Amino acid sequence: MTQVKLISAWLGGLLLTAAAVGTLESGAADVFLEATRPDFQKITLGVAEILNTGGSDWLAGRIEEVLKHDVRRSLVFELVDLPGLGIQMPDVRNGKGAGSKAVFKQVAEKGVSVLVWGTASWKAAGDQSEVNVEGFVYDSGSDEVVGGKRYAGSPSVVRQMAHRFADELVFRYTGEPGIARTKIAYVAQQGTARELFVMDYDGYDTRQLTADGFLNLMPQWSPDRRFLIFTAYRNRNSQDIDMIELATGKRWTVISFGGLNITPSLSPDGNFLAFASSYEGNSEIYRLDTRTKAIQRLTMNPSGDLSPSWSPNGRELVFVSDRGGGPQLFLMSSDGSNVRRLTFEGDYNAAPVWSPRGNWIAYVCRTRREYKLCIISPDGQKRTQLTTGPGVDDSPSWSPDGRHLAFSSTAEGKSHIYMIDADGKDRERLTFQGTHNSAPSWSPAW
């Protein structure tokens, strides 16, 4: 069977899966689901040793390591162990790396769809070092080298080179941008203060954004990835909603109404801000038109309403209300009409986030006094608990491809940021510094 057929079978499988789901469960048909199904056929991909063509073995090793992690985490590819399959690599120091006919033949025979290889070199030039990285792709289905990339830059962007190449691979095989260049914003404790930080999605290249020595909380990305919007305290007596521009560090206040001003969420088109404020008494959800500044109160209830999260098409919001006693998830149209309760299981369901694919809402569910992650379909028909064990899991945030969630957990004592696949598997810890890391927010795709 040729690889072209394999890939088309895979794509066909996607469509069939989506159609089947749509028919059987009357939910939104979506390719996301297949990534968590056992019959999902990932594309097999092997990464050969990156050849050091000068300067630094560390560099080649690092590129290979980052690339392999990205490939595995994409969930589009299945990373195969080339030596484990018995594929004989030539001595990569022959100058060509793995890009030889002899290797291609073995790769095709073993049913590996894609082979990636590359080179890396490091030139010291005075104060400024220069890094050059090349990556190439062989597709066994078409039996051709489909192309490659050449990157140049300073040693500080080595990880970015690997991430960028990984996203090119995902884009090539799915038409989607991939998540390797995405970032996660979060809150970290500094002394008694809480400050905003941003890191790469794999936990590296952390950068601090705020340093005002007080409380900066619950950041959310703007759709264009240029800003974070978050809750802050203007002083010890009052709370605001602020924005900060990542490229400049410029920060300003966007909502200062008095009372609680929390859980800001920009609509997918950036035209509306939904947030919760208690300036009229108790916490209610408001919608601000960011262009006209017109404000509309969406909830009318003598109870706490908070945590609005937009559906991907911007037409609906999921939110939390304790109008029935404990917090539960509710849905409403983005004008506040058509309110209906979504969760009925358990007495504490909160912190909802609508998947960018639209077909799931992730949230924090309480079972036997433990706070864990659950997902529920917007029609309420399907519900699954994703995490188990001790500790408080909080603040789920979807990756832009809808295949992963970041969240905070105290499972290992201190609060840290973790990532899981959307089926709850393959848990990976992302933060290791500090005593308290919380409220992760995954950026849109680059």
Next chain:
Amino acid sequence: MNKTIWTCGSVLALSIVLIGMPGCSKKSVQTGGDSQATKGGTESSKSGVGSFPDTGVQSGGGGLRGLDKNPSEERLGSAAQGKMDSSSNAGRQMEEIRAEQAASAAAGLRDVFFGYDSWVISEEGRQSLSHDAEWMKSNPNALIKVEGHCDERGTVAYNFVLGEKRAKAARNYLVELGVAANRLSVVSYGKERPSCNEHAESCYQQNRRGRILIKSGK
């Protein structure tokens, strides 16, 4: 007309009438159902709204150029990084909070503590607040701030609402005891400023707190 039937204890009933918000809505029953409260309000403008940049996505494609059989060099630069926002009053709030706490402790003001998931004032809490109310009547010029705090369990977001309910329950009881409402302000810190960090009930108890403070500053 509000068809809500409140079954709260008589002690809190007055404050509910005054404030119009539940001090103990867990014990309340709403006969009207949610369908009564689903209409959005009318649009209006309001002060306290800052400027918004256009945050809509300008272009798609993610800047990827695709694989190329003869790839040309792509030069990657570090992303632009703004100067870290570091306001001149870094840490000042924390110092002033400590000063407020010291002044309140010196005045003998007592905090009020709450049960898990609860914002109901206990008998012990009522005694503490009665004591505080007497001090407030003897010191009629002092402005009072009630801070609501929560233990580490539950979500960050919902704990802000829970903290505010606790602070308001304490404030409402002080009003009921005769302290002028305009002397009292509330602020919720959720679980973001715990007084201890152990994962144990003895610490959780300390953090489920309505802190009564002599307010300084705006």
